[in-house]
Amino acid sequence: MSKVYFIPINSYNNTKEINSASKKLLEKIQNEEKVLDFKKNTPLKVHFGEDKNNTFIESKNFVEIINYLKQKKSKTFYIETNVLYKGKRTTKKDHLNLAKAHAFTQIPIIIADGESGEDYKEIDISKYNTNHFKKCKIGKKIAEQSQIIVLAHFKGHILAGFGGAIKQLSMGCASRGGKLAMHSQSKPILNPLKCKKCYACAKNCPTNACNINAIIPHINYSKCIGCAKCIAICPHNAMQINWANTTPKKFREKLAEYALAAQKNKKMIYINFLLNITKDCDCHAEKQKPILKDIGLLASTDPVAIDKASFDLTTKNNKGKKLFRGDDIFNYAEKIGLGKTKYELIEI
Numbered sequence: 001m002s003k004v005y006f007i008p009i010n011s012y013n014n015t016k017e018i019n020s021a022s023k024k025l026l027e028k029i030q031n032e033e034k035v036l037d038f039k040k041n042t043p044l045k046v047h048f049g050e051d052k053n054n055t056f057i058e059s060k061n062f063v064e065i066i067n068y069l070k071q072k073k074s075k076t077f078y079i080e081t082n083v084l085y086k087g088k089r090t091t092k093k094d095h096l097n098l099a100k101a102h103a104f105t106q107i108p109i110i111i112a113d114g115e116s117g118e119d120y121k122e123i124d125i126s127k128y129n130t131n132h133f134k135k136c137k138i139g140k141k142i143a144e145q146s147q148i149i150v151l152a153h154f155k156g157h158i159l160a161g162f163g164g165a166i167k168q169l170s171m172g173c174a175s176r177g178g179k180l181a182m183h184s185q186s187k188p189i190l191n192p193l194k195c196k197k198c199y200a201c202a203k204n205c206p207t208n209a210c211n212i213n214a215i216i217p218h219i220n221y222s223k224c225i226g227c228a229k230c231i232a233i234c235p236h237n238a239m240q241i242n243w244a245n246t247t248p249k250k251f252r253e254k255l256a257e258y259a260l261a262a263q264k265n266k267k268m269i270y271i272n273f274l275l276n277i278t279k280d281c282d283c284h285a286e287k288q289k290p291i292l293k294d295i296g297l298l299a300s301t302d303p304v305a306i307d308k309a310s311f312d313l314t315t316k317n318n319k320g321k322k323l324f325r326g327d328d329i330f331n332y333a334e335k336i337g338l339g340k341t342k343y344e345l346i347e348i
């Protein structure tokens with residue numbers, strides 16, 4: 001059974017209370033379970049919020065966590081990866097600009113998978129009993145860390161059902177190629193009807209797999225390694241995600257497997273923010289309204305236990321009716337060794 005620490009908070013607007021709670025949780029978990037080595041880097045895995053999204057967890061809520069780490073003299077910085085789709089977080093340059101616009105300015109930022117998502121390390125999970133992957137593409141700078149604090153907004157997600165610690169670990173830590181592998185078939189499709197033969201993909205493809213000079217431009221799949229850089233680069237949306245064979249259940253299993261890879265050999269602390277709980281995720285470029293009252297903050301060293309406790313709290317606060325889909329992920333995540341579904345909820 002894993003421990004999950006909980007502090008109730010009834011308003012996202014109470015920044016002082018959120019800061020005080022997050023520091024208290026961090027201190028508690030560190031005192032009880034001696035997780036972090038302060039001589040090492042302690043990056044904060046966050047989500048900067050898509051452009052126009054108004055319900056992501058804002059940086060003003062992380063001030064006391066940052067102060068705590070600074071007092072302990074641990075080097076800290078925000079760490080994040082580029083997204084798969086076209087938008088303001090597709091390239092490192094745009095991503096940093098958006099993070100700045102959203103006031104993530106207190107500490108440096110590292111975009112873990114390079115300029116366009118091409119920097120990754122393959123993490124071997126072949127010894128686990130997984131259904132989909134033996135190796136996972138994790139953003140290089142994340143793979144290189146020995147400990148991370150994962151700060152996750154708990155909310156809904158169109159395909160996963162919900163997003164919390166497991167989703168922050170998996171989709172949040174994967175390079176663009178890893179994200180592509182979770183969402184779809186692992187290699188993109190070149191739509192020749194949209195291709196304007198600008199050669200941007202061919203110039204940037206690391207394996208020379210874009211055959212644009214052919215009568216019908218195409219990807220040479222014997223060369224393509226599925227890094228997905230061309231999806232980000234193509235100015236005409238001719239490089240497309242192959243959604244065939246993706247089901248929500250398969251998608252969730254893939255998330256659990258990537259989460260397993262992202263935290264492998266690392267010391268991790270997870271803090272879930274059950275505040276501003278929305279139907280859709282923070283990647284939605286639109287204003288959203290919360291669909292449930294604010295609940296509070298949870299912390300744990302177990303990503304399965306903290307997400308299960310978060311899921312159960314949203315159900316409890318929704319008059320006992322499940323607010324989100326996707327809870328089949330818990331048994332699968334436990335089966336492959338990501339964490340435990342049984343937890344002790346300790347209110348502090």
Ligand code: SF4
Pocket residue numbers: 187188204205206207208209210219223224225226227228229230231
């Ligand atoms: S064609 Fe394949 S290897 Fe080349 S950039 Fe696209 S995904 Fe990467």
Ligand code: SF4
Pocket residue numbers: 190194195196197198199200201202210212217233234235236237238239
């Ligand atoms: S970047 Fe897009 S439009 Fe340009 S050649 Fe490649 S597929 Fe065609």
